[in-house]
Amino acid sequence: MNTRKTPVNVFDLVVFGGTGDLARRKILPAMFKRFCAGEMPDGSRLIGVARRAMPAEAYRDMVRAALDEFLKTPIDPEAVEHFLQRIEYVQLDAQGEDGWQSLAEMMLPDRMRAFYFSVGPSLFSDLAARLRLWGLADENSRIVVEKPFGHDLETAKALNAELATHFKECQIYRIDHYLGKETVQNLMAVRFGNMLFEPLWNSQYIDHIQITVAETVGVGGRGAYYQKAGAMRDMMQNHMMQLLCLIAMEPPAKFDPEAVRDEKLKVIRALDPVEPHHIIRGQYTSGEDVASFREDVADARSKTESFIALKCHLSNWRWAGTPFYLRTGKRLKTRSSQITVVFKDAPHSIFGPASGRHNNELTIQLQPDEGIILDVTIKEPGAGGMKLIDVPLDMSFAEALGPKADAADAYERLIMDVIRGNQTLFMRNDEVEAAWAWTDPVIKGWELRGDVPKPYDSFANGPDDSSQLLRRDKREWRGIKR
Ligand code: NAD
Helix, strand or coil, X not given: CCCCCCCCCCEEEEEECCCXXXXXXXXXXXXXXXXXXXXXXXXXXXXXXXXXXXXXXHHHHHHHHHHHHHXXXXXXXXXXXXXXXXXXXXXXXXXXXXXXXXXXXXXXXXXXXXXXXXXXXXXXXXXXXXXXXXXXXXXXXXXXXXXXXXXXXXXXXXXHHHHHHHCCHHHEEECCHHHHCHHHHHHHHXXXXXXCCHHHCCCCCEEEEEEEEECCCCCHHHHHHHHHXXXXXXXHHHHHHHHHHHHHCCCCCCCCHHHXXXXXXXXXXXXXXXXXXXXXXXXXXXXXCECCHHHXXXXXXXXXXXXXXXXXXXXXXXXXXXXXXXXXXXXXXXXXXXXXXEECCCCCCCCCHHHCCCCCEEEEEEECCCEEEEEEEEECCCCCCCCEEEEEEEEEHHHHHHHHHHCCCHHHHXXXXXXXXXXXXXXXXXXXXXXXXXXXXXXXXXXXXXXXXXXXXXXXXXXXXXXXXXXXXXXXXXXCCC
């Protein structure tokens, strides 16, 4: 197996929001793992920045505790101590001038600087402006912008315009951690690296495609944010849309950032407006030991959705006539993210009606385990005659690749892509705006009609209407029950 490593030059990663939840759960553990993999060359540093006043040593203690809490694998205490020597801390106010001088004095001239905006979205513009004002960013610097990127098309455009006054597009990395998942990239490898699938990858052979992102958790402590966002803004406009792009896009001429992002953009632009009766919204109700969505967001009359399912179409030659069903929600039965490509039945069954209906399905599983499964039809073993059954050809990465399979978390891969200057897996300004341009009228539609989401039981499959959406088309959801 080829385990090629691209060399990394010395860098500083400045994490604004370095004491926050995302930094502790994802960014710090990811950087520790890349440090252990030898991808933090001598002299490279991680500089945590936050509002809280504390000495660097206290921040290092916090980093140590975060690694203990959030790294799933056993950690080498000696490696942790070496990693901590690379950690610095600066107290700073993103909205004022306090602390910026200290950060400026810490900057060294001989290295690439990446600034990770792991703070609330209201601070993105302030940070970009002050990085320029204080002369912290040069032509080679990069900024990483977390989600949510805007609340609608207007705010996304305004944020793009604001960032563009301080940074070139090639310096802006809009992160969507779904794109960093091994399987998502494997989706491109499977589609474009094999002869087997691409000739069949169109409406002539594919009956429909489903994308499910199901969570068991509720909105938790994010009630105030979620009440304003809902599943459409929080998941559909970004993660689900990105998955749809990768599954539906034309082969790019090259695997390079502009070529890949050009093709993804064409997919979003080919999306038809969604018919109102093709959208199902839901809110979870209270269950054993869990509060209802309305209690979680502290609004007894909330019209925000914690679940959405919709059917959409792409108006282009490849996909005309193939529906795409997308669904995502909280407090569902299982935590599961998968894409299922359902191929059409064989045009004629030589085995007669008794053999039943069989078709191939390709399942791309993103969570909880990553892997790709191809269901093929074979003869049921035994002497009972020609009975057919579907069996999975399981390309579960853990089995196929052994210990290397779980090598990197999405954040590890994406942060290293920032450091190497590879934007392929990051969203471009026009992609984000096109996604909002499709999302906005859908949201405005239900706001104008005053639609209220349907209640659904916690830890079940979402509202019944979501099953009906497919049953009307003589189809069934895959994913949550598996
Ligand atoms: P958090 O509230 O836990 O942390 C916020 C951080 O920002 C803290 O370190 C705080 O000190 C710092 N901060 C706040 N105001 C500041 C100011 N004026 N000046 C300087 N620093 C300031 O938030 P989080 O959950 O870590 O999320 C950070 C960003 O990442 C958000 O945009 C969020 O939407 C996004 N995000 C988070 C998650 C997650 O799992 N937590 C997942 C995806 C995206």
